[in-house]
Amino acid sequence: MDTAMTEVTSPRRAAQMTVGDVITGRLVRPVFQPIVDLAGGGVVGLEALARGPAGTALEFPDRLFDAARAAGRLGDLDQLCAERALEVAVDAAVQPPMLFVNAEPAVVDQPISTRIAELVVAGLPFREVLEFTERALPTVPGSMLRLAGLTRAFGHAVALDDVGVDPMSLAFLPILEPEVIKLDLSLIRDPASAATARVSAVVRAQAARTGARIIAEGIETAADLAVARDLGAHWGQGWHFARPGPIDGPGHRYDPEAAAVLPAPPSTFHERPGSPFTATATSGPTFAADSMSIATALDRLHGMLARDPDVIVFAVEPAGTCPELPVSLHDLLGRARSVYIRDRPFPDEFAVVLLGAGYGFGMCVRTRPELEIRHLDQLPAVAEVARVMLAA
CATH class of the missing domain: 3.20.20.450 (EAL domain)
Structure with a gap:
């Protein structure tokens, strides 16, 4: 009616x-x-x-x-x-x-x-x-x-x-x-x-x-x-x-x-996984990490930003203190056109991803039980981490 x-x-x-x-x-x-x-x-x-x-x-x-x-x-x-x-x-x-x-x-x-x-x-x-x-x-x-x-x-x-x-x-x-x-x-x-x-x-x-x-x-x-x-x-x-x-x-x-x-609606789009690390569990291998390997990964992301000013950065810093991690992101964030920082950290995790026009790169770090890093080079995985960070 x-x-x-x-x-x-x-x-x-x-x-x-x-x-x-x-x-x-x-x-x-x-x-x-x-x-x-x-x-x-x-x-x-x-x-x-x-x-x-x-x-x-x-x-x-x-x-x-x-x-x-x-x-x-x-x-x-x-x-x-x-x-x-x-x-x-x-x-x-x-x-x-x-x-x-x-x-x-x-x-x-x-x-x-x-x-x-x-x-x-x-x-x-x-x-x-x-x-x-x-x-x-x-x-x-x-x-x-x-x-x-x-x-x-x-x-x-x-x-x-x-x-x-x-x-x-x-x-x-x-x-x-x-x-x-x-x-x-x-x-x-x-x-x-x-x-x-x-x-x-x-x-x-x-x-x-x-x-x-x-x-x-x-x-x-x-x-x-x-x-x-x-x-x-x-x-x-x-x-x-x-x-x-x-x-x-x-x-x-x-x-x-x-x-x-039209493609069928993504079956899990409205059911975000709990953290960046769990969201990317099938996206590639996990490596043992130390402060130098993490710093090298951050330098790589710096290089991406230098080439494309339209990149968006999504980041989440670890809760509490973690002295072995180079977690100061000020230089990285200052280069991006847009930045989204999750204000509620994920326990024992640190992540940063960059998204540009048709590509994405990033990394997820887990501090416990061991210090581990996962490099993200595939666009779907990077987008998934961004969705996790934006979720309530």
Whole structure:
């Protein structure tokens, strides 16, 4: 059942409409834009986009979300937008194979609303794809991973949006390990640049490793479509196919098998192992260590940072004193663009990993019962340690 109230359309009421009125009256209007298979032309899913009451100053999303932010109601509005998108899609005469729903980065740490929980627990007749923008990566990575884990626990999927705007998003790709990667429209507009080539290469490698689908956004012309294919996109989105509109508007030719193309959710993504050392137990041999071998490993990481300033460092220092370890990381951390230090040490462990665009290196040290080191050269293992450090 559609639970939105009827919009008030009188000119006076429209001029006085506040974001509080929109939230209380559930007056958000979802519109939907198709995502199209570039090979077969079928519609694989719809992205839900929010609109405020028609004819009011809050009709368009930029003004609506700015007003919610100013009023301290951004979380309420974000939840309402997701609720309305799910409700309308559930009630549609024909449901899409997938529904893409955006998560506002500033409020992904809030609890999920009762209404969203009801809809998800009851069982959605489509696969939901929760979209995170790369703006969420540096601000709330731990909350983002928790929400991604919960989404996947119910059999749904996650997407990383706007990939290519900030080089840091490439370093975060293996941490989130999204089922869908959305290329920012700026790549379509500047296909010959070195930056576009770098992003495309890293995204292609990630998709080949995990089975993720690549979406190109901003396809407006036949030329854009050709560029999207050259960049490795499987699916596309933009005005070349359709503008946002009602869910039952243009009569989409859905591909019923589309949701099955996405990789299955990682079975243990939401169940983080206890520590970096246990998380990498199958990632390589463990060696006896001493202060010199650990210092040599740290020097190697220093060298990595000197070559790539966009690297992110994740570190955790040992609890208490451990005089045989060279654990001063100030020089290392000062070279990185971004640093995440876990403030709760793991007992008897010390770890540091670096993640760049398409690669990662690191080490884990265990101090008891013997001093041991494990070198990390494979990207999946490095990403796993980063997830462990970000977990609550």
